[in-house]
Amino acid sequence: MFVKFKNLFNPHLLKVLVLLPFLFTTLYPSKSNHLEAGLEFQWDNNSDYKRLKWYQRDNLRRARNTIFLFLRPSDRKTGLLKINLKVPEKFTSSVNEKKISICQVKIGGFDSRTKCIKEISSDVEVNENKTSIDIYPITPIPSNRDSYAVVFKVINPNKTGLYQFHSFGQASGKIPVSNYLGSWTIMID
Numbered sequence: 001m002f003v004k005f006k007n008l009f010n011p012h013l014l015k016v017l018v019l020l021p022f023l024f025t026t027l028y029p030s031k032s033n034h035l036e037a038g039l040e041f042q043w044d045n046n047s048d049y050k051r052l053k054w055y056q057r058d059n060l061r062r063a064r065n066t067i068f069l070f071l072r073p074s075d076r077k078t079g080l081l082k083i084n085l086k087v088p089e090k091f092t093s094s095v096n097e098k099k100i101s102i103c104q105v106k107i108g109g110f111d112s113r114t115k116c117i118k119e120i121s122s123d124v125e126v127n128e129n130k131t132s133i134d135i136y137p138i139t140p141i142p143s144n145r146d147s148y149a150v151v152f153k154v155i156n157p158n159k160t161g162l163y164q165f166h167s168f169g170q171a172s173g174k175i176p177v178s179n180y181l182g183s184w185t186i187m188i189d
Contacts, residue, residue: 050075050182052167055107055114059189061160067152068105068114069165069184073145076181080141082170083150084178085133088163093154095133097124102137105149116151140172160188 052075055068069085083102087095101124103116122137141148150167157163167181 048180050180052182052184053107054184054186056186058156059187061156061158061188063156065152065154065156067154067186069150069152069167070105070107071141071148071150071167071181072107073143073147076141076143076169077171079143079172080137080169081172081176082178083135083137083141083181084168084170085135085150086166086168087131087133088165089129089131090159090161091157091163092159093157095126095130095152095154097126099153100124100126100133100135101151102135102141103149103151105147107147116149120148156188162187 053070053072055070057066058064071080071083102120102122104118104120106112106115106117108114120137120139120141122135125134125136126132135150163186165184165186167183168178169181170176170178
């Protein structure tokens, strides 16, 4: 009835029991713990550059994508009559006036998705080269605590890389002056 534990404390068996979990984690990596680290850098990093937040649904090349370019309350000091976006020349995508809009947005997080709360009617003009977009909201975007977003529904470019969009806003007031709002750096894999 008595079991001898002499074989259980074998040093070779203990080595196998200790090393076995490490072998499984290196040979069969878990897909559930897969993390993608993003790195954003600026070549000419100076005090005039302001990084703005953005979100995209799909970052693969040639994929249908929805890109949210956020204008949070801290990004706009005054109301905006006009928004001008400088599109990178290498961003050869299907930028279309009908697929660009502005909305009041609820920025998602850990437990919620980013989504538009209320659409803002606006006129959108894209130049011939598709390197500049002018957006004229029918009612000016106020400088309140709500977040707004410029929404692109595009097909991602064929080339991978970092694409930097620059934004300028024309402030509402007695003298409408355009000023730099910030830049978004979109990454396509």
